[in-house]
Amino acid sequence: MPDKILLSSSMDAFIQAFEAIFSKKTHQISNNIAPTIMYGILKNLKNSLYKKRDLKTLQKMQEFSYLSGICISYSRTGFIHTTSVALSKYFPQLHGELNSIIFP
Numbered sequence: 001m002p003d004k005i006l007l008s009s010s011m012d013a014f015i016q017a018f019e020a021i022f023s024k025k026t027h028q029i030s031n032n033i034a035p036t037i038m039y040g041i042l043k044n045l046k047n048s049l050y051k052k053r054d055l056k057t058l059q060k061m062q063e064f065s066y067l068s069g070i071c072i073s074y075s076r077t078g079f080i081h082t083t084s085v086a087l088s089k090y091f092p093q094l095h096g097e098l099n100s101i102i103f104p
Helices: 002-020 028-050 055-077 077-089 094-102
Strands: none
Touching: 002 028, 002 055, 002 077, 002 094, 028 055, 077 094
């Protein structure tokens, strides 16, 4: 997987977990696992980009991404994802890149 796609999908997963915590429809499951997902993504992101053959790190990132999808399925998307999807037809950036630009 190219670095650009790995970084974009990692940030998408991070922001999904973030939005799940702060959603108006927040759920106990999201609240319990989202902080761990966010911490895990930040902790493992550098190694997943620079040590491509480290399959354990890549597997962890895949698990965090999967779990963030569970979080967002309970809590729904928030402002960041909604705005990113709306802007995606006007800008060439990947979804996770747009999320990262909007995030701050």
